Amino acid sequence: MATNPLLLMRLMASAYAVAEKSGAIARRVMQSGDLGIVEKTGANDLQTAADRLVQKSICASLSRSFPKLTIIGEEDLPAETVEEDLIETTQAEEVLLKPCPPEYSSLKEEELVVWVDPLDGTKEYTEAASLLYSTHHRQKVHSGSELQLLATALRLLDHVTVLIGISYGGKAIAGVINQPFYNYQLGSGAVLGRTMWGVLGLGAFGFQLQEVPDNQRIVTTTRSHSNKLVTDCVQAMEPHKVIKVGGAGNKIVQLVEGNASAYVFASLGTKKWDTCAPEAILHAVGGKLTDMHGNAYCYDANVKHMNSAGVLATLRNHEYYLSRVPQSVQQALS
Numbered sequence: 351m352a353t354n355p356l357l358l359m360r361l362m363a364s365a366y367a368v369a370e371k372s373g374a375i376a377r378r379v380m381q382s383g384d385l386g387i388v389e390k391t392g393a394n395d396l397q398t399a400a401d402r403l404v405q406k407s408i409c410a411s412l413s414r415s416f417p418k419l420t421i422i423g424e425e426d427l428p429a430e431t432v433e434e435d436l437i438e439t440t441q442a443e444e445v446l447l448k449p450c451p452p453e454y455s456s457l458k459e460e461e462l463v464v465w466v467d468p469l470d471g472t473k474e475y476t477e478a479a480s481l482l483y484s485t486h487h488r489q490k491v492h493s494g495s496e497l498q499l500l501a502t503a504l505r506l507l508d509h510v511t512v513l514i515g516i517s518y519g520g521k522a523i524a525g526v527i528n529q530p531f532y533n534y535q536l537g538s539g540a541v542l543g544r545t546m547w548g549v550l551g552l553g554a555f556g557f558q559l560q561e562v563p564d565n566q567r568i569v570t571t572t573r574s575h576s577n578k579l580v581t582d583c584v585q586a587m588e589p590h591k592v593i594k595v596g597g598a599g600n601k602i603v604q605l606v607e608g609n610a611s612a613y614v615f616a617s618l619g620t621k622k623w624d625t626c627a628p629e630a631i632l633h634a635v636g637g638k639l640t641d642m643h644g645n646a647y648c649y650d651a652n653v654k655h656m657n658s659a660g661v662l663a664t665l666r667n668h669e670y671y672l673s674r675v676p677q678s679v680q681q682a683l684s
């Protein structure tokens with residue numbers, strides 16, 4: 351290990367460690383069956399105990415080790431003392447072992463902004479819980495339809511991620527995605543969860559980069575926040591296949607693992623904490639995330655949180671997808 355890793359790598363090593371702890375919290379709350387659901391702006395905008403506990407854990411842990419950081423979390427929480435057992439002080443060795451890209455070697459804590467989505471895909475997290483607990487309370491899963499419910503619930507768990515993005519000079523430069531329920535298919539005894547991370551100029555780790563074959567257009571989009579503009583825009587891409595899944599983090603995972611070629615969301619709805627970490631990881635492997643006009647989002651501390659002009663993300667061929675965005679979409683989103 352380098353004797354004194356540079357700030358960005360120390361911060362990423364801490365973010366990695368607290369993202370793993372966050373994954374454990376998300377699993378623990380799911381297992382408790384008591385999600386403590388609160389509606390924020392409506393039934394499609396929810397907060398659970400996992401969102402609250404994870405945000406507390408990430409913000410308190412990072413600000414203890416890096417007191418001058420600006421940290422912006424999704425959830426509006428009362429300022430209160432955070433229980434010591436939520437605080438993570440370790441750093442991931444796997445991150446500390448990597449070199450800091452030279453362009454980021456002299457960053458200062460006060461120049462960095464951390465965007466935290468404690469749980470992305472909360473809607474899917476709550477749906478999975480309600481399906482799981484509706485079958486759980488019966489003695490046995492009897493019918494095929496109940497098995498189907500169970501399978502649906504388990505698949506929804508993969509949509510859930512914890513996102514920690516780091517920006518410098520308005521640009522998303524590094525990010526961590528933890529997927530708390532990864533490997534659920536392996537059944538009891540399996541170690542659940544994985545952490546993916548990336549830094550511009552260094553690369554991305556924790557997964558195997560794969561691409562959809564060039565002649566296949568597979569579009570991924572929202573499953574719970576759709577409207578006519580969203581579906582019109584997806585169709586304008588002339589997709590061979592459409593994959594509707596929850597979570598901005600999860601959709602970027604679909605891109606980098608070769609399950610989808612473009613993430614198309616022609617609507618406001620996602621916020622800076624949804625896109626910062628995923629964008630950094632996507633860009634670290636040569637992909638691109640923009641709004642529907644092809645413009646980059648800015649992640650400075652004082653920007654508005656809403657990504658009002660939609661999300662278009664691709665691993666390759668960004669220009670093609672951008673060229674197919676209908677004028678009606680561009681006019682509607684600014």
Ligand code: AMP
Pocket residue numbers: 394395470471472571572573574575595596597598618619620621624
């Ligand atoms: P989705 O692709 O629908 O899972 O959305 C990705 C992220 O953006 C999630 O964190 C959602 O909560 C958020 N989001 C997207 N659309 C909306 C909306 N209309 N209202 C609230 N949150 C939204």
Ligand code: MG
Pocket residue numbers: 467469470471598623624
């Ligand atoms: Mg989110």
Ligand code: MG
Pocket residue numbers: 401424467468469470471472
């Ligand atoms: Mg969230």
